[in-house]
Amino acid sequence: MTTTHELNAGDRARIKGIICDILEIEPEDMTDTSRFKEDHEADSMGAIEILSQLERAFGTDIDQAELSRMVNLDGVVTVVGEAVAAQSARAN
Amino acid sequence: MPSSLVISAWSAISPYGVGNAPLREGLAEGRDAIAALDHDTYPVPFGQAALVPDFSAAKYVGKKGTRTMDRVTALAVTAVGGLVGAIAGELQARPEQTALVLGTGSGSVQSIMDFTKDSLSGERPYHVEPARFPNTVMNRAAGQSAIWHRIKGPNTTVAGGALTGLLALSYALRLHRGGHCTRVLCGAAEEFSTQRAWLEWHGRAEEERRTPLGEGAAVFLVEPAEDATAAGRTVLARIAGTRFRAYREPDGIRDALTACVRSTLDAAGVAPGSVRFVAPLGGGGKPAAEEEQAVTDALPGADPAWIRLREHLGDTSAAATALQLAAVLAAAGGQGLGPGEAALVTGVEPDGQVGCAVFTGV
Numbered sequence: 239m240t241t242t243h244e245l246n247a248g249d250r251a252r253i254k255g256i257i258c259d260i261l262e263i264e265p266e267d268m269t270d271t272s273r274f275k276e277d278h279e280a281d282s283m284g285a286i287e288i289l290s291q292l293e294r295a296f297g298t299d300i301d302q303a304e305l306s307r308m309v310n311l312d313g314v315v316t317v318v319g320e321a322v323a324a325q326s327a328r329a330n
Numbered sequence: 331m332p333s334s335l336v337i338s339a340w341s342a343i344s345p346y347g348v349g350n351a352p353l354r355e356g357l358a359e360g361r362d363a364i365a366a367l368d369h370d371t372y373p374v375p376f377g378q379a380a381l382v383p384d385f386s387a388a389k390y391v392g393k394k395g396t397r398t399m400d401r402v403t404a405l406a407v408t409a410v411g412g413l414v415g416a417i418a419g420e421l422q423a424r425p426e427q428t429a430l431v432l433g434t435g436s437g438s439v440q441s442i443m444d445f446t447k448d449s450l451s452g453e454r455p456y457h458v459e460p461a462r463f464p465n466t467v468m469n470r471a472a473g474q475s476a477i478w479h480r481i482k483g484p485n486t487t488v489a490g491g492a493l494t495g496l497l498a499l500s501y502a503l504r505l506h507r508g509g510h511c512t513r514v515l516c517g518a519a520e521e522f523s524t525q526r527a528w529l530e531w532h533g534r535a536e537e538e539r540r541t542p543l544g545e546g547a548a549v550f551l552v553e554p555a556e557d558a559t560a561a562g563r564t565v566l567a568r569i570a571g572t573r574f575r576a577y578r579e580p581d582g583i584r585d586a587l588t589a590c591v592r593s594t595l596d597a598a599g600v601a602p603g604s605v606r607f608v609a610p611l612g613g614g615g616k617p618a619a620e621e622e623q624a625v626t627d628a629l630p631g632a633d634p635a636w637i638r639l640r641e642h643l644g645d646t647s648a649a650a651t652a653l654q655l656a657a658v659l660a661a662a663g664g665q666g667l668g669p670g671e672a673a674l675v676t677g678v679e680p681d682g683q684v685g686c687a688v689f690t691g692v
Contacts, residue, residue, distance in 0.1 A: 260461075262394055287461045297453040 245319045253314055256295060260287050270312045292318055298325045335506060336565045336692065337666075338558035339551040341412025341517075342656040343405055345380035345544050345643050348390060349412065354660040362642050364542050374527035380544035380644035381522050391478070398461040399474065400441045401545075402521035406432055406471035407478045409547035413515055414479045416551060416563060420513070421480060429483035429511035430476050431502045432549075433494035433518030435648035437468030440523035471519055483511045491679040492611055493574065494518045495548070495652030496687050500572040502552050513557065517549030520649035530645070538614050544644030548656035555692060566659055566666030567673065567689040570598035574685040583617055587624035587676060587684040594688045595628070600672050603631040604690075607661055607673040609654035612640040617678045624684075625676060634674070637661060651677045651685075658689065667691030 245253075258265045261278045274280035274288070288308065289300050298321045308314045342349070345363035346356030356363060363380045372379070387396040387404035391411075396404065410430065414421060421428055436442070445466045448458045464470050469487035476485045484505060490497040495518040502516035522545040530543060551563075558565050573594040577586040595602055608625055612618045622636075637657045639650070646653055658673045659666065667673060671691040678684050 259397065262397055283461065287459065290457070290460055293454070294448075294452060294457040294459070297457075299454070 245315055245322070249318075250311075250315055252295065253292065253318060254311055256291050257288055257311065257314065260284055260291060268311060271310050273310050275309065288314070296322055298322055334554055335503060335552050335569050336555045336558055337550045337567045337569065337659065337689070338553055338563040338565055339413055339416040340548065340566070340656055340659050341409050342546065342548040342653065342660075343382055343385070343409050344546040344548075344653060344656075345382055347383055348385065348408060350656075350660065353656060356642065357637070357657055357660055360642070363544070364642070364644055372522075372524050372527065374524050375531045375539075376527050376542055378542040378644075379522055379527070380542060380642075380646075382545055398459065398465065400438045400465040400470070400521070401523065402434065402438045402519050403465065403471045403474050405521060405545070405547040406475045406519040409517060409519060409549045410475040410479055410481075410515060413549055413551050414481070417513065417561075420561075424512070425480055425482040427483055427512040428481050429485070429502070429505055429514045430472055430481050431486045431488060431498050431505065431514055431516040432472035432475065433488045433490070433498035433648055433652060434468055434471055435489065435491075435494070435520055435526070437470055438465055438521060438523065439529060440521070440525040441465035441470075443525045481515065488518075489648065490683075491681060492613055492647065492650055493677045493679045493683055493685040494648040495650065495655065496572055496675065496677055496685045497574070498652070499550075499552075499569065499655075499687055500574070503569065503572065506552070513551065513553035515549055516552050517547060518649045518652035519547035520647045521545050526647075530647075541640070542644040544646040546643065546646050546649050546653055548649065548652040550652075550655065564664070564666060565692050566662065568692050570594070570600055570672070570688040570690050572685065572687040573597075574683055576682050577684060578682065580616060580620070583620040583678055583684060584624045584627070587621060587678065587686070588627045590684050591625060591628035591674065591676065591686050591688075594686055598688055598690070600688055600690055602629040604670055604672045605629050605632045605634045605674050606667070606671045607637060607658045608634045609637040609639060609658050609673070609675045611650055611654065611677040612638050613645065613650075613678060614680065617680065621676060621678050625674065629674075635661065651675060655687070655689075
C-alpha cells in the first residue's frame with residue numbers, strides 16, 4: 239500500500255525552486271500542471287537531474303520508475319511525498 | 331624545417347578583463363591587475379589574487395545551458411567564442427576540419443573536489459548532482475567549447491604545468507602536419523578557485539607563496555598563411571618553431587633554456603638580433619633570474635622589449651605561456667610582427683622542463 243505524506247507549502251516551494259533552477263526557467267513560468275518536457279523543453283538528463291537533486295534535498299531515495307509520474311510539479315510533489323512517507327515508515 | 335603555420339587571430343581573457351582590448355590597454359599602461367581577495371567568497375591563505383573582473387558563465391556565455399558550467403569551462407568557452415566569428419564560414423561549411431587543442435592544469439580542481447565531497451558527505455554516495463559530473467574530467471573545457479561552438483575536428487586536452495600553452499601549440503603544429511585538420515584553435519585556460527589556491531599554497535616553497543594566483547585564457551587561430559590571406563585575415567605571426575628540454579637540478583635551467591632557444595632560432599633560420607619581443611614566464615625567484623639570463627645568453631646583439639606578465643597578472647599557471655603569447659601579439663599591434671621581426675616566449679616548469687616558441691613576421 240502506498241502511503242502519502244502531505245508536504246507543506248514550504249516543501250512545495252522548495253521543490254519548485256529546484257526544478258526551475260534545473261530547467262533554467264523563471265518560477266512564474268511554471269504552473270502546477272505545466273509539463274516539463276512538452277512545455278519547458280526538459281530532456282532525459284534534466285529529468286534525472288531533477289530526481290537526484292530531490293533525493294539530495296530530501297535525504298531520500300526515489301525509484302527511477304517514478305520518472306514516468308514526475309512530469310509536472312503536481313506529479314513531483316506527490317512522488318516526493320510518497321518517498322518521504324516511505325522513508326519515515328521504514329524508520330519507525 | 332620551420333612550420334608554415336601562422337597565427338591569424340587571437341582571443342584573450344585576462345585579469346584586465348574579457349577580450350583583447352583590455353589586455354592591450356592594461357599592458358600598455360603597465361597596470362597591476364592584482365587585488366585584495368574577498369575571503370568570504372574565497373577562504374584561502376593568499377591575501378591577493380588577479381581575477382577576471384566580474385566574470386561568470388551566465389554573464390559571458392549565457393543564462394541558458396550554463397547552470398552547471400564551471401569557471402574554467404566558461405573561460406574556455408568564452409575565449410574560443412572570441413575566435414569563432416573569424417572562421418564562421420569555414421565552421422559552417424566544414425566543421426570537422428577545425429581542431430581544438432586546449433591546455434589546462436588539472437581541469438577544475440574545485441569541481442573535482444566539490445563532487446567528491448558531495449559523494450562522501452551526502453546521505454548516500456550517489457546523492458550527487460549528475461550534471462556536474464562532466465566538470466570533474468580534465469577535458470571538460472575543450473569538449474564543452476567544441477560542443478558550444480559546433481567545432482567538430484579533433485579535440486585535444488594538453489596538460490603540462492607552466493609550459494602548457496607552449497606544449498599545446500607544439501601539439502597543434504603536429505596535429506596539422508599529420509593532416510588531421512585544416513586549421514587549429516589552440517590555447518589554454520586556468521581558473522582561480524579556493525581549491526587551486528590551497529593546492530598551490532601547500533605545493534609551494536615558503537618564498538614562492540608571495541606570488542598571487544591569477545587566471546585567464548588565451549586562444550589562437552593557427553592555419554596556413556595562404557588560407558589566412560585567402561580569407562582576408564591578417565597574418566599576425568608565423569610560428570617559426572617550438573622546443574622543449576629537460577633539466578636535472580635548478581642550476582641547470584640556464585644552460586637548458588639557452589640551448590633550447592638557440593636550437594629553435596637556428597632551426598628556423600631566425601637571427602637572434604631580430605628578436606623584438608621576449609615574454610618569459612618569470613616564475614619563482616631563482617628560476618626567473620635563470621630564465622632571463624638564459625634568454626640574454628641566447629640573444630647576443632638583441633635589444634628586445636621584455637614583457638613580464640606575471641608581475642601584473644600573478645601566476646596564471648596553465649594559462650601562463652598562452653597569455654604570454656597573447657601579450658606579445660597585443661604588443662605587436664593589429665598588423666602583427668613586421669618583416670624581419672621575431673618574438674620569443676619562454677617558460678620554466680619547476681618539475682624539470684624548459685620550453686620556448688619563436689615567432690616571426692612575414
